[in-house]
Amino acid sequence: MGLTPRPAPRSVEATGGENWVTTKLDSLVNWARKNSLWPMPFGTACCAIEFMATAASKYDLARFGMERMSFSPRQADVLICAGRVPFKLAPVLRRIWQQMPQPKWCISMGACASSGGMFDNYAVVQGIDTIIPVDVYVPGCPPRPEGLLYGILLLQEKVSQEHMGDDAIRREMEPDPKSGLYIPPAAIDELSEPFGNSVHQTRSGL
Amino acid sequence: MTPHNVPREGAPANPTAAALQARFGDAIRRVDVVWGETTVYVARERLLEIVRWLHDDPEQQYDYLSDVTAVEYRDPERALEVVWHLRSLPRRRFLRLKVELPRGTALEVESVWPVYRGADWLERECYDMFGIRFTGHPDLRRILMWEQYREGYPLRKDFPLRGRFSRAEQLRQALAANPEARYSMEELSIADAFADLPDEMRQRLKSGARTGE
Numbered sequence: 001m002g003l004t005p006r007p008a009p010r011s012v013e014a015t016g017g018e019n020w021v022t023t024k025l026d027s028l029v030n031w032a033r034k035n036s037l038w039p040m041p042f043g044t045a046c047c048a049i050e051f052m053a054t055a056a057s058k059y060d061l062a063r064f065g066m067e068r069m070s071f072s073p074r075q076a077d078v079l080i081c082a083g084r085v086p087f088k089l090a091p092v093l094r095r096i097w098q099q100m101p102q103p104k105w106c107i108s109m110g111a112c113a114s115s116g117g118m119f120d121n122y123a124v125v126q127g128i129d130t131i132i133p134v135d136v137y138v139p140g141c142p143p144r145p146e147g148l149l150y151g152i153l154l155l156q157e158k159v160s161q162e163h164m165g166d167d168a169i170r171r172e173m174e175p176d177p178k179s180g181l182y183i184p185p186a187a188i189d190e191l192s193e194p195f196g197n198s199v200h201q202t203r204s205g206l
Numbered sequence: 207m208t209p210h211n212v213p214r215e216g217a218p219a220n221p222t223a224a225a226l227q228a229r230f231g232d233a234i235r236r237v238d239v240v241w242g243e244t245t246v247y248v249a250r251e252r253l254l255e256i257v258r259w260l261h262d263d264p265e266q267q268y269d270y271l272s273d274v275t276a277v278e279y280r281d282p283e284r285a286l287e288v289v290w291h292l293r294s295l296p297r298r299r300f301l302r303l304k305v306e307l308p309r310g311t312a313l314e315v316e317s318v319w320p321v322y323r324g325a326d327w328l329e330r331e332c333y334d335m336f337g338i339r340f341t342g343h344p345d346l347r348r349i350l351m352w353e354q355y356r357e358g359y360p361l362r363k364d365f366p367l368r369g370r371f372s373r374a375e376q377l378r379q380a381l382a383a384n385p386e387a388r389y390s391m392e393e394l395s396i397a398d399a400f401a402d403l404p405d406e407m408r409q410r411l412k413s414g415a416r417t418g419e
């Protein structure tokens with residue numbers, strides 16, 4: 001979808017060959033990493049309430065090694081954006097993302113964070129993937145805690161597939177210097193076209 | 207005393223309306239009572255005087271300004287209205303003041319900030335959303351949208367719901383804003399954002415005028 005693709009992992013020859021030791025080390029590191037993802041909660045709306053429910057005792061985020069909320073981006077692994085993001089907050093979210101050290105991941109929780117949701121208006125960002133790269137989208141309005149847990153499991157799956165030889169997981173992904181965006185402007189305009197019931201219909205029918 | 211069974215029309219008016227008519231005469235254009243709530247339309251030029259009287263007069267004591275907002279109607283001929291909601295806690299009265307700003311005239315009205323300090327942010331919001339200038343306000347600038355917002359006034363009827371610019375352009379402009387910008391000279395980070403601020407604000411900051419924060 002117009003995203004600048006992460007460079008492909010270097011070939012086996014270029015990395016000096018994958019052998020029993022490196023692959024076992026990969027799986028050890030990935031196992032440790034995926035079970036200790038520290039979330040940076042960025043809760044702006046009702047999704048944050050479901051996120052708090054997920055972190056509380058009944059759903060117990062601690063089972064996934066995520067009970068330690070990192071309220072500083074410097075010590076965070078996963079940015080969980082729960083809720084709508086207005087344009088005024090866009091530079092804040094971008095800066096928090098850039099302050100997180102590599103390797104880092106992002107979960108876009110809920111319809112608003114993923115697509116703008118019902119807020120197809122002048123004030124709301126139409127999907128945070130127009131500001132920062134996103135790994136997992138969790139649908140729902142808001143998603144139930146099970147939904148978020150499923151998203152987290154998907155992210156753990158993704159983390160467990162990474163290779164240390166792939167230096168893309170260590171390199172910061174830079175936005176296009178000309179537009180300052182990760183996605184080409186034309187793609188953003190296309191992504192945020194009205195879909196289905198939109199501004200062409202008003203509630204009063206007038 | 208909560209009123210019960212109030213008719214839509216014909217409920218007794220707030221006694222303040224009669225007092226206003228007796229004192230200000232022609233400046234009180236019209237008095238409406240709908241669902242027991244009194245709306246007084248007043249002349250634009252005498253607004254501040256009237257509000258000050260309502261606040262100071264011992265028979266009125268409107269000591270609380272609960273809202274300042276505006277209404278634009280669908281009818282393009284009809285005037286914009288600026289609305290003040292006043293409440294008198296000692297006398298348990300509620301009064302709605304309105305000023306009509308006819309089409310074709312400047313959207314300007316006096317600020318009630320000299321009487322109610324709480325009007326500061328309410329009037330800034332009204333300016334931000336409708337573009338109504340409150341003369342005499344100490345620091346009239348946007349409050350909900352960011353300072354450099356250029357697309358207009360979002361709650362006006364001629365403003366498209368999704369904004370005037372393309373999504374990518376909106377995003378580019380929003381991302382260009384400096385989230386650490388503060389608007390008082392005491393804050394160190396003002397130095398970073400100084401060049402981005404609107405002209406008149408730079409002038410004000412340079413002259414050391416108070417910023418209202």
